[in-house]
Amino acid sequence: MAEKLAMELTRMGWEVDILTTRIGEEYPRHQQCGGFQVYRFPTARQSRGDATFFEHASYFGMGLPQMLAHARKRRYTLLFPIFAIPSGLIGIIMSRLLRIPSVVFVDAADTPGLESAMKTYVQYLAPVFRTVVNRSHAVVVCEGLEDLVEPFLNHRRFVAIPNGTTLPTVQAHPNRNGSPLQLLSIGRLVLRKGFQEIIKALGMVRRERDDFHLRIVGYGRAEDEIRQVLEEHDIGDNVSLLGRVEYGQLGEYFLNSDAYLFYGDREGSSLAMIEAGAYGLPVIASDHPGNRTYVKHGESGFLVEYRNPEALARSILFMLEHRDALPGMGRCSRAIAETYTWANVARRYDLVLRDVLRGP
Template sequence: MVNWQDRLNPQGGGAEAHLHEVFGRLAERGHEVDLLCSGFQGAPPRDRLDGIDVFRAGGRHTFPLHARRAFRRLIEPRGPEVIVEDLNKVPLFTPRWSERPVVGLVHHLFGLTAFREASPPVAAATWLLERPIPRVFRGLPLIAVSESTRDDLVRRGLDAERIEVIPNGVDTTVYRPDPGVPRFEQPTLLYLGRLKRYKGVEFGIRAVRRLRDRGLAVRFLIGGRGDDRSRLESIAAAEGVADAVEFLGFVSDERKVELYRRAWVHLLTSPKEGWGITVIEAAACGTPSVASDAPGLRESVRHDDTGLLVPHAEVGALTDTLERVMGDADLRARLGAAATEFAAGFSWDAAASRTERILARAVGSARSAGERG
């Protein structure tokens, strides 16, 4: 596996959760799994997590400069049978590194969305670095976590026949409703994830101010870490709702489940997601989501069934929708029950099994080609 981060990285998010849930299960099944990723302050260069041997090289911003050399020095001698590149952030173009078979794993690519969410230099770099992906990965097997991601890859010129959609899973033995855990007494919104500008958390903050203007004493719990926290805190202060917006910082797994169960509504207002793991986790706990009507989220939220979708970045529409769902207990109960049933259909074990079959086919095809050669 080649991915920018592992699950212990403070900047880790859904891609890292997916990586460890799926490939940790493959390690449990007896496969040897190596992960090459970036390091972070205080992290050892070598680690073992979830049965995965982790090799860290460089840092968050220097990983692309170190990755290829680290692969040749640390991973290639171990004789990997297949390379899986998790295509997120800056592509590393692993098919150019080795003659071993490569499988691409794609959550979502930014494309032109980057220009709406990042500074022009960063957005331009992201857009340019994604441009060669179709050429480098054409003809190779690809895993997409949603139909939206697959459709995006096809529009970019990749073969639909080579792309298999494997949705993220959820551990319903952990994420499940608990009638013994009451909802918060005060109407409460919840966001859990990285605090990055492109996640659109600010729209929830602005909606809170409008809801309070309408007389609804709502609060907004924001869990997670990231470099956008100070900006979001400034927005909350400027909107006059600093007392209603609470930044929780790092949230443990146990606390996360409790928050999902106690919140009235889960909120995810980003312009694009590969799938939306937190949406399914909240759903499994019986909490509906209000989310942007955006790629990926259109699949993890079934509008007016398991949650509600709103036009991205339209704070007025978001406010109206939140007022509707927060003020209607019967609606929340209906959405929450349907969300729990929907989430039960997604399994990390099934995702791991399907991934295992794709990797086996890639290895088998490479062996057959070698024998013919």
């Protein structure tokens, strides 16, 4: 998200730096990326996926003084921390010391009450979350999470903005991949992404027909559990766990698929799901507020009640039995994605940021 938004804001006339942690020696401390710059600061974080509590704490303790010194040299006029904990906390401290405004972005990862790798700690950090969102000069929440964030807010500058996507120049061709039906799902292998529920649903589908194959792209701490569920439902021949795939290679997976599945727990919205729509794939998604923006039930795909594998199985069976409907659903997905390009989304951020710079 940060890179895509930075690129679009740069095109609109903003001068943008991204300050982040350095993970691995292969990443340079300073990098020019198109129109914006990235500065990476050493901390104790080593995880490329979900960070541990210790790594978050080191990001705060080691990153704050480095970023503060850097910000003084660069003379920033506005801070935009992504995530309330710990980046937003760093943001409000730097804001007070540098006397510049800070606008915090809130997503599912640090919203109290949502399933995430930090859930164990976030529920105890709710007072910190409340402080960050109310001491920031404005709050941007990922669309679909408004009702969960509002109880913590006492803020007049509060806006919900959807995630964006980049429109690929080539599109998928649903129902042109022959048999079996090629399904795709991308995400970290963690409980809240719902892969176990997908596998249960596919087990039900296989009782009626087996002309489908699901590719799961991603890695995470729940991989062993997911493999166990595969064995329990005896559909290992119909599901492939592909592990980590570099972002630049994901396009081939989208292009060679007939439909996309996102059946996770509640979050703002899955970037991979939005990208699937941009490639012109029909989407089956869990019926959560953030997904309703990008999936029109019965038109671009299906919204299915979460943790209802029977209902999910029925939606998958419909696609198997009505494969001729998939191209039209895919075109509808693409049309929805065209509304939510990063260029369009960045205009909404631009309005918020300029309003904050104008003052109270």
